[in-house]
Amino acid sequence: MNSRSLLRSSASRRLFRPVAELLDKRIERQVRSAVARSQSENEELKRDIQVLRQHQYTFDLLVGPGARGISRIVVPGAMGRLQDEVATLGGGDRKAAERNLAAAFRLLVALESLGVGRIAGGTMNICGKLGSIPLLDPPNDEILEIGTLYGMFSAGLIRMLERDGRSPCLTIVDPFAGVQLQPGTEHRADPTGTPVDEHAVRTNLALAGTAGVNARIQQGFSEDPDTRAAVSDRRYGVIIVDGDHSAEGVAKDLEWAEEIAAPGGIVVLDDYRDPNWPGIKEALDKHLAGDTRFTYLGKAARSAFLRAS
Helix, strand or coil: CCHHHHHHCHHHHHHHHHHHHHHHHHHHHHHHHHHHHHHHHHHHHHHHHHHHHHHHHHHHHHHCHHHHCCCCCCCHHHHHHHHHHHHHHCCCCHHHHHHHHHHHHHHHHHHHHHCCCCCCCCHHHHHHHHHHHHHCCCCCCEEEEECCCCCHHHHHHHHHHHHCCCCCEEEEEECCCECCCCCCCCCCCCCCCCCECHHHHHHHHHHHCHHHHCCEEEECCCCCHHHHHHHCCCCEEEEEECCCCCHHHHHHHHHHHHHHEEEEEEEEEECCCCCCCHHHHHHHHHHHCCCCCEEEEEEECCEEEEEEC
C-alpha cells in the first residue's frame, strides 16, 4: 500500500481523528478570541471617535466657522506659504517669521474670544499683517489706521509691536456708520450682531492696555478735509489703508499717505489682489507708475507692503 492509500484508510482516519479534533478546537478558540478582540477594539474605536467628536465640537466653538461665521482653522500648507512671504518681507529670517505668525494667530483667537465684533478678513491675511509689520522695523511708533471696523486689528498690532519693546501710539479714522461701508455692497448689520461704532472700538482697544485706551479716534471719512486736518499733525511710521476699497477711494488714501508717512514709513494696503476688490490693485499700480515716495516691498497673503523714502 502506498503512502496516499495509507492516509486514506479507515485506520488512519481513526488514528488522526483526535489530532484533527484538537486542531479544530484550537482554531475555533483562536477565531473566537480574534472575534472578541475585534469586537472590543471596535467598541474602543467607537468610544475614541465619540471623544474626538466632542473635542472637535469644543474646538469648533473656539475657531470653527459655526461659532463665528468664518473659520480661523489653520492648515499647514497655507501657513507655510505665508511664512515664506513674511520671511521674504522681513529680510529672510524664517525663524522670526514663524515666531511672529504663531504669536499673531494666538492673538487673533484671543481678541475675537474676548472682544466684541470681529477682525475683518481671512485668517492668513490678518496674521500676515500682524506678523510682518514688526519685522519691517517702522521708523517710529506712530500708527494710523484708515478704516478699523471694530478696532480689534489695531489692538492686535499694538500688542505685536509691544512684544518688540516698542511704544505704539495709535490714531484711527473711521466713519462709524453702524455698519461696514463699502461701495457697491449692501449695507446691512454685521453678522456678529454688534453695531459698528466707537463704543465697540473703545471696548476692544481696552484689551490692548494703556496704549489702546489712549488711542486717538477721529470719526469721519478719510477723504474729508476736516478729518485729514485733525490727524495730519504728525508723521506716521505705519499707515494701514483699509477704508474705501474702490479704485478712486484707494487712490485718494494713497495720495494722503504720501503726505503724512514718515521717512522709511510702512504703508499696508489691505485686500490687495483680492478678486472681490480689483480697484485696490488698479489704484496701487497706477500710483506706483507715477511720481511717488513709495517702493513696493512685496505681499503677505492679500496685503501689499510699501516703504516711504
